[in-house]
Amino acid sequence: MSILIGSDTRVLVQGITGNEGRFHTQQMLDYGTHIVAGVTPGKGGQDVEGIPVFDTVSEAVNATGANASIIFVPPAFSADAILEAADAGVALVVCLTEGIPVNEMLAIWKHLDCLGTHLIGPNTPGLISPGTCKLGVMAGYIHQPGPVGILSRSGTLTYEVVHQLTSLGIGQSTCVGIGGDQIIGLSFSELLPMFQADPDTKGIILIGEIGGSAEEEAAELIARDVTKPVVAFIAGQTAPPGRRMGHAGAIISGGSGTAAAKIEALERAGVKVAASPADVGALMADIL
Amino acid sequence: MRVHEYQAKQLFADYGIPVAASAPATSVDEAVAAASELGFPVVVKAQIHAGGRGKGGGIQLAEDATDVREAAARILGMTLVTPQTGPEGRVVRTVLIESASDIAQELYLGMTIDRANRAITIMASRAGGVDIEETARTNPDAILKETIDPLLELRPFQAFRLACRLGLPTKTARGVSKFIQSLYKLFREKDCVLAEINPLAITADGAPIAIDAKLNLDDNGLFRHPELVELRDLNEEDPLEVEATAVNLNYIKLEGNVGCLVNGAGLAMATMDLIKHVGASPANFLDVGGGATAEMIEKGVHILIDDPDVKAVFINIFGGILRCDVLAEGVVAAAKKLDVKVPVIVRLEGTNVEAGRQILQESGLSFRSAVDLREAATLVAEAVKEAS
Numbered sequence: 001m002s003i004l005i006g007s008d009t010r011v012l013v014q015g016i017t018g019n020e021g022r023f024h025t026q027q028m029l030d031y032g033t034h035i036v037a038g039v040t041p042g043k044g045g046q047d048v049e050g051i052p053v054f055d056t057v058s059e060a061v062n063a064t065g066a067n068a069s070i071i072f073v074p075p076a077f078s079a080d081a082i083l084e085a086a087d088a089g090v091a092l093v094v095c096l097t098e099g100i101p102v103n104e105m106l107a108i109w110k111h112l113d114c115l116g117t118h119l120i121g122p123n124t125p126g127l128i129s130p131g132t133c134k135l136g137v138m139a140g141y142i143h144q145p146g147p148v149g150i151l152s153r154s155g156t157l158t159y160e161v162v163h164q165l166t167s168l169g170i171g172q173s174t175c176v177g178i179g180g181d182q183i184i185g186l187s188f189s190e191l192l193p194m195f196q197a198d199p200d201t202k203g204i205i206l207i208g209e210i211g212g213s214a215e216e217e218a219a220e221l222i223a224r225d226v227t228k229p230v231v232a233f234i235a236g237q238t239a240p241p242g243r244r245m246g247h248a249g250a251i252i253s254g255g256s257g258t259a260a261a262k263i264e265a266l267e268r269a270g271v272k273v274a275a276s277p278a279d280v281g282a283l284m285a286d287i288l
Numbered sequence: 289m290r291v292h293e294y295q296a297k298q299l300f301a302d303y304g305i306p307v308a309a310s311a312p313a314t315s316v317d318e319a320v321a322a323a324s325e326l327g328f329p330v331v332v333k334a335q336i337h338a339g340g341r342g343k344g345g346g347i348q349l350a351e352d353a354t355d356v357r358e359a360a361a362r363i364l365g366m367t368l369v370t371p372q373t374g375p376e377g378r379v380v381r382t383v384l385i386e387s388a389s390d391i392a393q394e395l396y397l398g399m400t401i402d403r404a405n406r407a408i409t410i411m412a413s414r415a416g417g418v419d420i421e422e423t424a425r426t427n428p429d430a431i432l433k434e435t436i437d438p439l440l441e442l443r444p445f446q447a448f449r450l451a452c453r454l455g456l457p458t459k460t461a462r463g464v465s466k467f468i469q470s471l472y473k474l475f476r477e478k479d480c481v482l483a484e485i486n487p488l489a490i491t492a493d494g495a496p497i498a499i500d501a502k503l504n505l506d507d508n509g510l511f512r513h514p515e516l517v518e519l520r521d522l523n524e525e526d527p528l529e530v531e532a533t534a535v536n537l538n539y540i541k542l543e544g545n546v547g548c549l550v551n552g553a554g555l556a557m558a559t560m561d562l563i564k565h566v567g568a569s570p571a572n573f574l575d576v577g578g579g580a581t582a583e584m585i586e587k588g589v590h591i592l593i594d595d596p597d598v599k600a601v602f603i604n605i606f607g608g609i610l611r612c613d614v615l616a617e618g619v620v621a622a623a624k625k626l627d628v629k630v631p632v633i634v635r636l637e638g639t640n641v642e643a644g645r646q647i648l649q650e651s652g653l654s655f656r657s658a659v660d661l662r663e664a665a666t667l668v669a670e671a672v673k674e675a676s
Contacts, residue, residue, distance in 0.1 A: 107439055139639055159637075163637060164661075183406055209553075235558040237564065250554075276561070278664075
């Protein structure tokens, strides 16, 4: 078991004929992901790695029964791609694109929330349920199936933590990159209850960073609703205020969004927070 | 991206948002000419990307041409230190000459991307003209808010309600309501992430006017506004950061002495934390990104070595899209061209890690290699100890 994606996930790739879309379609197929269709406007009728390409998402969904979409489309066209997937009834939309204007995402998020469509990202490496489905660009081989659910605002830092776990012989149920932008789809607070409800997830790792209040909201939810052990790490303890640290969302502004405040909130909720990024895996191993 | 007050006010004027008549000047003669054209009194205002300019002596009222000449001569070229610039301050290259307004009341108006509500929130306060962050801390109820539904956008009743809650008489509330709606239109159409008017003044005859103007634009939205890209002022940015941005590297200079080069923003921040955790201090944030080429890596190493504060270099890469062999080639190329006198610690993991490690080993250069983060942390601590 896992959350959001598993063996019954039928994947549609938007932007499948581009360089990145093509490369990662191959990588996901190699991992065993069930890819059923691709979409690129104007390229309908072609195929990529044996996967049929359609002009529109609606056509692709009607023909193949796709229930999840992954988007490899440039920033200027991503908002439209997300809406097209949601409109066609795709239940889970994963948008990897970095650089979508935040003013554009406000209405997109609200609309998808009204429809009940799950959005992951934008600006995410995607998500993976090891052994069954990879819907993203992470290296598959560092993962192994197991009991730890991971939620993260970061990409490579998540790989680091996954690698630590796998080296210790501990596998993962599902690893979700929620995205590094200011306005994103599913956040910690929406994903934590899914891990709490998943019988195969025995422990949860939350990887946060400076900026915003997602970690503080997660802490409140953990104290109230999560009985499974939670380990966390907050990146950016040494970041100066007012500077954007790579991610659009990683900025301390007006004294809010500091690592110290997030760590304090999580510790108050009973979460074990690792002081060093080198110790996250070991901390989870001690608990399990 | 930040813009100067005078640039923001030109945008305001385009959107019918009331501002006082003004003109920017880069020399004393220009300043005097602008003031004579506008008529006296005028205010001479230093243009830098930081607030608190009045406290640092960057804003001065001038009653006549002699005053303007004296003020412009003093402010142009000065290193202005304000609570927001840090101790090093900023060199003033432009002043804004603005007609002085007859101010009866000072309000605060702000607009921002509110992440908790995933919406734009408009904030207003009767406590204008002062440090609004201080007000937010000590008296949060003094800041009134309206959160805007992204699908419905700002509705007239919301703007008018906010103005009425400020306790303004009806005629003034109508004017402020119109002001808010025009600013919202600008915010949305120009992809802003922050707009702040502090103070928003009410003149003696009850009309609103923007005395200051702060606008932050969304870097991700700039591709839709080529005319706004031209407003970027490179003089306001760190030269090493500008150099890095030119080759698509994400670099921020910090105070410490361990230079670090990492792929991915989250891992880069975590690497800085790790350096701090072992008792050292990071000299920078440097994210080379997912699709870095060997040339970009080479440039990144170059920037680190060029920084005289750097006593040790820590390269921490978890290869995904960026392959470890590509990384290693870039590091070796840079190290061979440069005279690297500081210890270089390299930790590689992920895609093509074996090939990457082999390239480093066979280069004949003395890298200190770590297999995991814990070992890397120990090596960094040792290197810093040697240097001190």
